[in-house]
Amino acid sequence: MATPRSKAGTKGVPRHLRRQQMLEAATEEFGSRGYATASLAAVAERVGVTKTLLHQHFGTKEDLYVACVTPVGDGLLDAIRTAVGEEGATPDTPLRVLRGIFVALEGRREAWFVLYDRSLPPGGAGARTAASYWAAVDTLAADGTAALLRAAGSDDPLDADALRHVWTDLVGTLVRWWVKHPEETPEAMTWRCARLFTVAAALAVDPAPPN
Incomplete structure (x- = not known):
């Protein structure tokens, strides 16, 4: 690495x-x-x-940073778009997206922190370039989570907004955990996420709507 x-x-x-x-x-x-x-x-x-x-x-x-972050951002966007595919979001999409991200980062896992670097000087070319990729990733996340909610019968925009935030934070957390465990291959990490999702689904309850 x-x-x-x-x-x-x-x-x-x-x-x-x-x-x-x-x-x-x-x-x-x-x-x-x-x-x-x-x-x-x-x-x-x-x-x-x-x-x-x-x-x-x-x-x-800053010029060097932009030269580094551009292929990182392009690679992650390509991976996410490929994972979503032409058919749009399906129940398998979250795992496909995660696997695409893991594969794209393998061999250079620290690249995630190049893109999501909060120490960038505000207003500079580096911050603007990174922010453009953040926005593109957020748009894909918003579209995907909204599509999954619609498939589940929910068209509540607040549900969609909340799920987008949950998903974005979850991806970042999983990638950071993965970086600390270099023995985990992209395939092994994908299977780990699948097991975690299965447990999370089993713990979920169907809440009664508020009065």
């Missing part, structure tokens, strides 16, 4: 591969330390290049 620290440098490495190495190292740095404390010097050290060369490729720290 971690990018090995290297002193070897990238002399003789094709430009596109060197750039990819820098992005991978920066993604780990931002994901493990957060934007506020991440260091360009540490990124350069991970790859074995100079900080000057890193600036030449990516510009400022």
Whole structure:
């Protein structure tokens, strides 16, 4: 999962591969330390290049963050959209979405924290880019949870809003737990979630509507 620290440098490495190495190292740095404390010097050290060369490729720290978060956000959105599919939300959709997220993050699990980084300077390009992905993910969550509620016979907008918040928080909690358990493969984690959902469903009761 971690990018090995290297002193070897990238002399003789094709430009596109060197750039990819820098992005991978920066993604780990931002994901493990957060934007506020991440260091360009540490990124350069991970790859074995100079900080000057890193600036030449990516510009400022914020420019580098945007270059890192964009493929992360695109990958997660693609995974969620693929999981939902053309048929829309079904009872299996939540697990498909979770599995898609786990697969998309495998090998770079810290990338989740690159996207959901609350230490980003407000108003900057990094914060705006991250917020655009948050909004897109929230829209997909809102559409999916509302569709599931309609299938269950509820068209209450407050139900939909509450479930969207519950689902969004649940996904974040599960991913954070998964990051702390590197032995859990995406498949194993998906099955774990399925078991947890089964238990949660068994504990649920059908409440009487208020008078």
